[in-house]
Amino acid sequence: YCILFLQRRGAISYDSSDQTALYIRMLGDVRVRSQVGFEPERRSSHPYLCIDFRTLHSKRVHRLLSFQRYLHSSRLLRGIPQQMPLHILDEDYTGQARCMLDKVGNWNFDIFLFDRLTNGNSLITLTFHLLNQYGLVELFQLDMVKLWRFLVMVQEDYHSDNPYHNAVHAADVTQAMYCYMREPKLAKSLTSYDILLGLLAAATHDLDHPGVNQPFLIKTDHYLASLYRNTSVLENHHWKSAVGLLRETGLFSHMPPEDRSDMERDLGSLILATDISQQNEYLSRFRLHLDQQNLSLTSASHRHFILQMALKCADICNPCRPWELSKQWSEKVTEEFFQQGDIEKKHHLEVSPLCDRETNSVGNIQIGFMTYVAEPLFAEWARFSDTRLSQTMLGHMGLNKASWGGLQQELSSASEEADPTTAATKDGDTAGTTEGTSSKEIPQGSNVS
Structure with a gap:
């Protein structure tokens, strides 16, 4: 992969020894950097230039992209409460969900259980609760019907078919964002506007995610890649989709135009x-800010930057959760990678890094992600906010990394026991003596370089 990625030019400068940048590049390749203005996405105006990723999954896809939703006759009345009531299973489940919301600030909050207790409406229920808890509905004079409709539409525009990038992930990120905003440094500094912006950004940060990554969209000449000139393609789409829903519901229509414009711009900056x-x-x-000790949370621009860092942490905090939660997220995100790899194989495309289920494993992907992406970020966050929560997150990540390492070792040992050729070669009995056998014919595992 080093040779492949060194031939490309993008947002990150690095050499072959910079494993962190290489791993990040494997997760999200950007080939062209350019400034993209705010151009609204036109519904149904962009033809599919090559592969339409929505039709490639083996299971039936029930929805179109959000900006094409009006083509569905069944969605003409979308967002109206009578069309999409939030049915709770029974009073016992409702009561348990309410009990969980009393502990929504706990780091071991089980979002999977909460989603079951709310009958798949974890994002709506959680976000509404937090906005109300902070008093933001009353403070910003939000119309309850418009707010409810907005949250219903946000949850609806996440793809439930995605193993990872779905509404439950958005709810999990929103809960993590809430935990970070409750940290002492932020709790005493953030304004109500900051909190509203942070919660909305967390809830919508992956809105309408297609379940494939940016390199896939670029190499298939997808219209989204063309629209955003191969630059932060998914993130631009999430942002514009969120703005579209805000405008469609008129959630902030009672505010002055300049305030609405600022809100949309700042929301995009976070996403x-x-x-x-x-x-x-x-x-x-x-x-650099931490080294120079020049962060001032009395400054609006510095608070906004910390919100950006908090959202980045919330977005990739899965390795920092307790093992029973972290493991589920790891398996889900890896399955989404592998589904993309299956699509690429089916259509004879180059398989993206980390997406080949035959040469990668959950453990190796997670160990690489923690080493090159999560650990550096959360180490700096702990420098900024040296609290019990930060130490808890780092502690969980260390234990989770060790657990994945142990599982990988068990798999490797089992593989060697099942393949006597590998074991013999390892002992030096057959190395270089077996004719017609090369190292490429021996299973090599899936270590991330």
């Missing part, structure tokens, strides 16, 4: 910060 290809840029800037 665009989640682009993994810009990880090193944000991390370097964060580290």
Whole structure:
């Protein structure tokens, strides 16, 4: 992969020894960097230039992209409460969900259980609760019907068919964002506007995610890649989709136009910060601020930057959760990678890094992700906010990394026992003596370089 990625030019500068940048590049390739203005996405105006990723999954796809939703006759009345009631299973489940919301600030909050207790409406229920808990509905004079409709539409525009990038992930990120905003440094500094913006950005940060990554969209000449000139393609789409729903519901229509414009711009700034290809840029800037000790949370621009870093942490905090939660997320994100790889194989495309289920494993992908992406970020976050929560997250990540390492070792041992040729070669009994056998014919595992 070093040779392949060194031939490309993008947002990150690195040499072959920079394994962190290489791993980040494997997760989200950006080939062209350019400034993209705010151009609204036109429904149904962009033809599919090559592969339509929505039709490639083996299971039936029930929805179109959000900006094409009006083509569905069944969605003409979308967002109206009578069309999409939030049925709770029974009073016992409702009561348990309410009990969980009393502990929504706990780091071991089980979002999977909460989603079951709310009958798949974890994002709506959680976001509404947090907005109400902070008093933001009353403070910003939000119309309850418009707010409810907006949240219903946000949850609806996440793809439930995605193993990872779905509404439950958005709810999990929103809960993590809430935990970070409750940290002492932020709790005493953030304004109500900051909190509203942070919660909305967390809830919408992956809106309408297609379940494939940016390199896939670029190499298939997808119209989204063309629209955003191969630059933060998914993040731009999430942002514009969120703005579209805000405008459609008129959630902030009672505000002055300049305030609405500022809200949309700041929302985009937070969502665009989640682009993994810009990880090193944000991390370097964060580290420089901490080294120079010049972060001032009385400054609106510095508070906004910390919100960006908090959202970045919330977006990739899965390795920092307790093992029973972290493991589920790891398996889900890896399955989404592998599904993309299956599509690429089916259509004779080059399989993206980390997406080949035959040469990668959950453990190796997670160990690489923790080493090159999560650990550097959360180490700096702990420097900024040296609290019990930060130490808890680092502790969980260390234990989770060790657990994946142990599982990988068990798999490797089992593989060697099942393949006597490998064991013999390892002992030196047959190395270089078996004619017609090369190292390429021996299973090599899936270590991330």
